[in-house]
Amino acid sequence: MDYAGRQRRLRQLLEKNRLDAILVTHPPNVRYLCGFTGSAAVLVVSARRNLFFTDGRYTEQGKQQVEGARIVIAKGSALASGMKALAAMGEASVGIEAEHTTVALHALVRKTVPKAVKLRATSGLVEQLRLIKDAEELALIRQAVIAGAAPLKAVLKAIRPGVTELRVAAEIEFAAREHGATGMSFETIVASGARSALPHGVATAQLIPAKGFVVLDFGVILHGYCSDMTRTVHVGRGAKADRDLYHAVLEAQMAAIAVVAPGVELHQVDAAARSVLRKAKLDKYFTHSTGHGVGLEIHEAPRVARAQRQQLQPGMVITIEPGVYLPGRGGVRIEDMVAVTESGCEALTPASKEWFEL
Numbered sequence: 238m239d240y241a242g243r244q245r246r247l248r249q250l251l252e253k254n255r256l257d258a259i260l261v262t263h264p265p266n267v268r269y270l271c272g273f274t275g276s277a278a279v280l281v282v283s284a285r286r287n288l289f290f291t292d293g294r295y296t297e298q299g300k301q302q303v304e305g306a307r308i309v310i311a312k313g314s315a316l317a318s319g320m321k322a323l324a325a326m327g328e329a330s331v332g333i334e335a336e337h338t339t340v341a342l343h344a345l346v347r348k349t350v351p352k353a354v355k356l357r358a359t360s361g362l363v364e365q366l367r368l369i370k371d372a373e374e375l376a377l378i379r380q381a382v383i384a385g386a387a388p389l390k391a392v393l394k395a396i397r398p399g400v401t402e403l404r405v406a407a408e409i410e411f412a413a414r415e416h417g418a419t420g421m422s423f424e425t426i427v428a429s430g431a432r433s434a435l436p437h438g439v440a441t442a443q444l445i446p447a448k449g450f451v452v453l454d455f456g457v458i459l460h461g462y463c464s465d466m467t468r469t470v471h472v473g474r475g476a477k478a479d480r481d482l483y484h485a486v487l488e489a490q491m492a493a494i495a496v497v498a499p500g501v502e503l504h505q506v507d508a509a510a511r512s513v514l515r516k517a518k519l520d521k522y523f524t525h526s527t528g529h530g531v532g533l534e535i536h537e538a539p540r541v542a543r544a545q546r547q548q549l550q551p552g553m554v555i556t557i558e559p560g561v562y563l564p565g566r567g568g569v570r571i572e573d574m575v576a577v578t579e580s581g582c583e584a585l586t587p588a589s590k591e592w593f594e595l
Contacts, residue, residue: 238373240304243270243366247282250362257328258283259359260319260346263337265533266363268461272302279319280306283328290319316342320349332359364538369552374532375576377462378554379585382574385422385457385464386588388412396595398447398472402427405453406440413457422456422463422535433469434568436525436560448473450567451595456535463535465556466586467572470593482519482561483592486569489513489559490590493527493541497557497575497582503545510559519561522568528556531574553577554585 251259261267261280268274275295281288287306291299292315299308311318323331333346335358347356388409395408406425428438430449445451449472456465471479493510507527514520526542531554539547541555560570573586
């Protein structure tokens with residue numbers, strides 16, 4: 238990974254925002270900037286130096302992973318040591334990560350650093366860099382997506398009437414581990430029958446019914462990067478109304494993917510999906526945004542939704558996941574990950590999206 242380049246670009250952002258240094262505490266941001274994967278670390282980045290603080294549990298791991306920063310093993314709290322060092326550095330204006338700083342943490346930082354130091358809340362400085370994935374990141378994301386899709390065939394065999402949603406989720410997670418995943422990106426969603434109308438219907442002890450939709454939404458973590466996909470299948474023979482509902486959602490998803498290209502504004506991708514569902518008189522049942530960014534975190538910028546004027550750029554990775562949820566009847570969602578390229582987009586998710594009956 239080009240950690241030196243990332244650190245250089247962050248310093249450019251600091252200069253642009255008239256900051257002398259930034260206190261990085263959000264673990265994915267620490268990892269992005271220097272490679273450390275542990276759970277306790279603070280990274281101080283300034284124009285003059287980079288200092289990495291952790292505790293004794295991570296002495297060897299820090300030596301093995303951290304690049305581009307001097308490693309300091311704190312005797313107590315890594316955060317306290319980082320703040321003391323920051324106070325001694327004499328920086329006049331220091332940024333803190335507003336989205337990841339609690340009121341208590343801010344009070345502690347304010348108490349530790351000299352009053353002459355101006356603390357400034359920053360919003361998404363590192364995340365701004367993370368928006369555009371480089372070639373190495375894209376390669377790792379492709380691997381995560383492939384590993385994330387691999388369990389689907391085996392799991393379809395496990396879905397049958399009378400089996401609990403929890404058992405199906407367990408089959409997904411076991412298969413994911415067999416394919417090399419180090420963890421799941423989020424709590425696995427298995428929502429069957431009427432519960433498939435719940436957009437975030439995580440698996441429960443409910444039994445798979447003899448007939449109806451089953452929404453399967455899951456993702457894995459591989460080499461630190463996340464995957465995310467959703468497929469909806471039908472138990473028993475589906476009525477024409479069920480097939481029509483499914484194909485309306487599929488058409489909406491394909492329409493949104495077709496729009497993805499550099500320079501396109503995010504709201505346009507969202508609108509493409511909604512336009513198809515509007516024609517089918519289903520748009521009022523599409524109750525969430527069309528997609529989100531994926532990378533070191535399962536939900537990160539950008540957001541594919543109404544009123545989002547940001548333009549797509551090559552290297553962005555997003556999900557496209559329209560859904561329709563009919564209370565009391567069931568729901569359908571279909572989700573793929575796509576990468577924005579120089580000329581359009583690359584569909585990353587390899588799994589079939591055809592109507593499937595069990």
